Amino acid sequence: MIGRRVLQKRVWNNGRRWLFPSSPLSPVPASEATECCKRQFSTRVLAAFSSPSSNPLDLKFPYMENKCKFFSSNAVAGLPMNGIVDVPLAQTGEGIAECELLKWFVHEGDEVDEFQPLCEVQSDKATIEITSRYKGRVAQVLHDPGSIVKVGETLLKMAVEESRVEESRVPTVILGNLENEKHFDTKLNKDCTSGVLSTPAVRNLAKEHGININDVQGSGKDGRVLKEDVLKYAAQKSIIKDPSFTATADLGELLHGEKSSSHMSAEVSGHHEDTVVPLRGFQRTMVKTMSMAAKVPHFHYVEEIDCDALAELKGSFQTNNAEPGIKFTFLPILIKSLSMALSKYPMVNSCFNEESVEVILRGSHNIGIAMATPNGLVVPNIKNVQSLSILEITKELSRLQQLALDNKLSPDDISGGTITLSNIGAIGGKFGAPIVNLPEVAIIAMGRIQKLPRVADDGDIYSASIMTVNIGADHRVLDGATVARFCNEWKRFIEKPELLMLHMK
Numbered sequence: 001m002i003g004r005r006v007l008q009k010r011v012w013n014n015g016r017r018w019l020f021p022s023s024p025l026s027p028v029p030a031s032e033a034t035e036c037c038k039r040q041f042s043t044r045v046l047a048a049f050s051s052p053s054s055n056p057l058d059l060k061f062p063y064m065e066n067k068c069k070f071f072s073s074n075a076v077a078g079l080p081m082n083g084i085v086d087v088p089l090a091q092t093g094e095g096i097a098e099c100e101l102l103k104w105f106v107h108e109g110d111e112v113d114e115f116q117p118l119c120e121v122q123s124d125k126a127t128i129e130i131t132s133r134y135k136g137r138v139a140q141v142l143h144d145p146g147s148i149v150k151v152g153e154t155l156l157k158m159a160v161e162e163s164r165v166e167e168s169r170v171p172t173v174i175l176g177n178l179e180n181e182k183h184f185d186t187k188l189n190k191d192c193t194s195g196v197l198s199t200p201a202v203r204n205l206a207k208e209h210g211i212n213i214n215d216v217q218g219s220g221k222d223g224r225v226l227k228e229d230v231l232k233y234a235a236q237k238s239i240i241k242d243p244s245f246t247a248t249a250d251l252g253e254l255l256h257g258e259k260s261s262s263h264m265s266a267e268v269s270g271h272h273e274d275t276v277v278p279l280r281g282f283q284r285t286m287v288k289t290m291s292m293a294a295k296v297p298h299f300h301y302v303e304e305i306d307c308d309a310l311a312e313l314k315g316s317f318q319t320n321n322a323e324p325g326i327k328f329t330f331l332p333i334l335i336k337s338l339s340m341a342l343s344k345y346p347m348v349n350s351c352f353n354e355e356s357v358e359v360i361l362r363g364s365h366n367i368g369i370a371m372a373t374p375n376g377l378v379v380p381n382i383k384n385v386q387s388l389s390i391l392e393i394t395k396e397l398s399r400l401q402q403l404a405l406d407n408k409l410s411p412d413d414i415s416g417g418t419i420t421l422s423n424i425g426a427i428g429g430k431f432g433a434p435i436v437n438l439p440e441v442a443i444i445a446m447g448r449i450q451k452l453p454r455v456a457d458d459g460d461i462y463s464a465s466i467m468t469v470n471i472g473a474d475h476r477v478l479d480g481a482t483v484a485r486f487c488n489e490w491k492r493f494i495e496k497p498e499l500l501m502l503h504m505k
Contacts, residue, residue, distance in 0.1 A: 083136075083159055083160050083161060084139060084157055084158070084159055084160075085134060085136075085157070085158050085160055086154040086157055087118065087130075087132065087133070087134075087154065087155050087156050087157070087158055088152050088153060088154050088155060089121065089130065089149045089150070089151055089152065089153055089154075089155050090130070090151070091151055092121065092123050092126075092128050092151070092411075093123060093126070093411050096123045096124065096151060097150065097151055098123075098148050098149060098150050098151060099121035099122060099123045099128075099148070099149055099151070100121060100122045100123075100146065100147070100148055100149075100280045100281050100284075101119060101120075101121055101143050101144070101145055101146065101147045101148075101149055101155075102119075102120045102121060102122050102127065102145060102146075102281075102407075103119065103120050103145050104118070104119045104141060104145065105117045105118060105119060105120070105129075106118055106119075106138050106141075106156075107138065107141070107199065108138050108139070108140060108141055108197065108198075108199065109137065109138060109197070110137065110138045111136075111137055112132050112134070112135065112136060112137065112138060112158065113132070113135050114132060114133065114134065114135050115131050115132065116131060116132050117129045117130070117131050117132075118130050118131060118132050118155070118156065119155065121149065122280070122281040122282075122375075122407070123411075124281075124282075124284070124285040124288070126409055126410050126411040126413070126414060127281075127407045127408060127409065130155065132158070134158055134160045135160065135161075136158045136159050136160030136161065137158065137159045137160075138156060138157075138158055138159075139156075139157040139158055139159045140156060140157040141155075141156045141199070142154055142155060142156055142157070143155060143156075144201060144204060146278070146280065148280075196213055196214055196216070196218060196223070196224075196225050197218065197220070197222055197223060197224040197225065198213060198218070198224060198225040198226075201227070202225055202226065202227050202229075202230055205227060205230050205231075206225075206230045209230070209234045209239050209240065210239070211230060211233060211234060211237075211239070213225055213230070215233070216229050216230055216233045217229065217233075281375055281376060282373070282375055282376035282377060282378050283375075283376040283377075285376075286376060286377050289437065289438060290435060292438055293435045293436055293437070293438050294435065296435075296436060296438065296474050296475075296476065297474070297475040297476060298435065298436065298472055298473065298474065298475060299472075299473055299475050299480060299483075300433055300470055300471065300472050300473070301470070301471045301473065301480065301483045301484060301487060302431060302468065302469070302470045302471075303468070303469055303471075303487050303491060304466050304467070304468050304469075305466070305467050305468075305469060305491050305494050305495060306454075306464050306465065306466060306494075306495050307330070307449050307465040307466070307467050307494065307495075308464055308465050309494075309495055309496060309497055310330060310333060310334075310465075310494055310495075310497060311330075311449075311465055313333060313497045314328055314329065314330055314333065317390070323391075326391070326394060326395065326398075327398075328394060329394075330449070331369070331397065331421075331423060332390050332393040332394040332397060333390060333494075333497065333500075334421070334446070334494065335367050335369075335382065335385055335393050335397070335421065336385065336388075336389075336390050336393055336500065337490060337493035337494050337497070337500060338365075338367060338385075338419075338421070338444075338490055339365040339367065339385040339386050340489075340490075340493050340500060340503055340504070341486055341489040341490035341493060342365050342386075342419070342486075343365075343386065344486075344489055345482065345485065345486040345489065346361045346362075347359070347361065347441075347477070347478065347482060348419065348441070348442050348473075348478065348482070348483070348486050349361070349362050349365060349418045349419055349442075350362060350418075350441055350477065351418070351439040351440055351441065352439055352441055352474060352476060352477050353439070359441075359477055362418040364383065364384050364386070364416075364418065365384065365385040365386045365418060365419075366381045366382065366383050366384070366385070366416050366417050366418045366419075367381055367382050367385050367417070367418070367419055367420075367421060368380065368381035368382075368417035368418075368419065368420040368421065368437065368440075369381070369382070369397065369400065369420075369421055369423070370420060370421065370422040370423070371400075371401065371404045372427070373404050373405060373407070374405075374407075375407050378404055378409060378414060379414060379417060379420055379437060380400040380403070380404060380409055380413040380414050381413070381414070381416065381417035381418075381420075382396050382397060382400070383416070400413060417437065417440060418440060419440055419442050419443070419444075420434075420436075420437045420440060420442075420443040420444070421443075421444050421446065422434050422443060422444065422445040422446065423446050424445050424446065424447065425446050425447040425448030425449065425467065426448070428448060429447055429448065430447040430448065430450075430468050431445060431446075431447040431468040431469065431470045432445035432447070432470060433445070433470060433472065434470065434472040435472060436472055436473070436474050440474075441473060441474040441477045441478055442471060442472065442473050442474070442478065442483070443471070443472045444469055444470070444471050444472075445469065445470045445472070446467060446468075446469050447467060447468040447469070447470075448467070449465050449466065449467045450465070450466060450467075451463050451464070451465060451466075452464060452466045454466075469487070471483055471486075471487060
């Protein structure tokens, strides 16, 4: 009775099935398993109860100890075979359908720990590191740097111990001592990589020359096919004419697609060919956003601002700066004064919903700063400028600039902007004609500050530090009068920065 009650409550009512080595994926008929377990379980339990000894119950069943495991029946069908698991590209953000693979941190044959970075990818919004869920060894890398990978598509295959896979995917209850169970051997073999060991770049090189990589004799460790092996084979088959020069091509160039070997050979012979450069990451994002923005009716408002007082204030900040590593520039003061003007003209700090034909007045002043980086144009934004001091704005601006240079901006850093500043004057030019960064309704391009002659009211000529600003606006939401009044308010704070102290809360 005791044995029957335990079986009913602790095994069959929990929806588990017995799995035997002779049929690992097929549940044993309930009648056979029940009889087997009744005999083994009841014999030991009754013997323990009838024994005068005070020893605890012995639940190590000789038959079940080495041959029975419990698994959730719902997950058995999903277990990977032979310890090979697929590592897919996970969802990196809302609305992200694909990412560019920037670089690999691991190679085929490398040992990998849990949470170790595998690769770096870049979406339309940010650069992200993909980490490993498993501890094991890289069996096969499926994509080259520069490839576009869809969300959910397999990045690489890993060889892991079966017990690791089971623990990570399905709850397991094991009876008895399983220390002697034989685990999966994670040693890589040639079958894991379609017949030979080689990197994706070498396989692509073979594919470019129409070579079956299985026909190439590898000279690397464990028979790995190297780039030199492919080029040597191509020369033997008269596929390429100048193997001595082609073999000197840097593998890094092959990986990143900067120049192909045929293109380099053409340059030596004096021929000049066109180069196709695919747009990736932030550059691809710019194509999409600017194409949409070009359909928006724009108008531009140009104004000159005297920055003499601004230059004096910046110099005073730098002279009295007590914090090491902080360098004051004009930009933090311009950002804070812009926020003060937005408080009076909230329509400029809005976004337009085209579907519902509504304007949303944004409560926060998240001011974006356009930055030119080696990876393209990116616009991170400083959140809640209306609540920050000039010193806090300076620190946050420095943080965003460093992350942009390192290509480490997070999705939060570049989302949620309400208006954009483009400091084109830091590079050169008097002014620009910017296009709005949708769904924002205004963008401001600031030219360089230059000394120019000006005429005073009494007729005297004097030198002034003049900056030209050009405000691009969405004419569906803003009109010329609103933008002109807003610009006058901003100009007033810049030319008389003492007003910032008067109005700041």
